Amino acid sequence: MSEGGPVAQDRLKSFIERIERLEEEKAALLADIKEIYSEAKGTGFDVKTMRKVISLRKMEENDRQEAEFLLDTYLSALGMLERPLAAE
Amino acid sequence: MSEGGPVAQDRLKSFIERIERLEEEKAALLADIKEIYSEAKGTGFDVKTMRKVISLRKMEENDRQEAEFLLDTYLSALGMLERPLAAE
Amino acid sequence: MSEGGPVAQDRLKSFIERIERLEEEKAALLADIKEIYSEAKGTGFDVKTMRKVISLRKMEENDRQEAEFLLDTYLSALGMLERPLAAE
């Protein structure tokens, strides 16, 4: 440990500030999203249902990716199963 | 508030103990599950893949229930949409 | 009620897509933040402590904004603010 003081402090400060900057952007996005829901509601749409729809679409997307990943997993697992299961 | 002391204390104690009892049962179940994974592993199965499979089956089950629920939601929403959207 | 179907559907779709676009950006930000924490960790900082620091700074920021708002409220009440707060 050639140095444990000011330099580390500066790095920490840098990390913190970078994160806080991104958190601000995130907060702005959340505000934007909220505004759109509000706008949609004003047009007569049901917010709860919209959230449900978006949630479902997201899940379907996840499932699709999951399926792809699973294929790899199975292929890999099959390779791994040939030997150990032979023990029986 | 006719009484704010011993009686409330007893009720709280009762709630806490009921919860702790259930938590114990939960811990026992977790131990059982862990044991099965361990047993499966000893037989040559890959635990990570097994978890993946179970997770996927659970998601599919969730999706199925979700789909049913969504049908209701949509039917309901359609009933709700007739009027408000007419505003346009 | 000139039309209660396709148009509403299009507007709904538009809302949904706008939200999903923002959600994607949000997810990207979350990933970025996660990466910074990871980087900081690799440099030897304790992530949990960093989160606490950021949380504290955020609370202080909120307090600061509340204090400013309160000040403005008082100044406004005294007619000492150039640009008055929005009428209640």
Add this chain to the structure above:
Amino acid sequence: MSEGGPVAQDRLKSFIERIERLEEEKAALLADIKEIYSEAKGTGFDVKTMRKVISLRKMEENDRQEAEFLLDTYLSALGMLERPLAAE
């Protein structure tokens, strides 16, 4: 390697189903616990505080068990325990 397919598949299926059965029981317990918290809340107790209490009691329980174990360890080392601890 008399057989590397169907048998393994059956065993896997058996493991999976046993785990899923236990997971269901676990889910039921979680629901029960949730219900008790809800009931307690309806009686005027603060759920968050209750969770803290339970958490603390659990930690104390762990400490107590550790202390007991340590005591047994010492007693065992001194040959003062009827039923010795399992050999290392």
Add this chain to the structure above:
DNA sequence: CTGCCATTTTACCGGC
């Protein structure tokens, strides 16, 4: 011991 994953806790948001 490190990283990943599950669980748990916290905060938010719409509804009543």
Add this chain to the structure above:
DNA sequence: GCCGGTAAAATGGCAG
């Protein structure tokens, strides 16, 4: 204004 439910964050545990 509170409540319930839902999504995010954080913590803890577990396998590798």
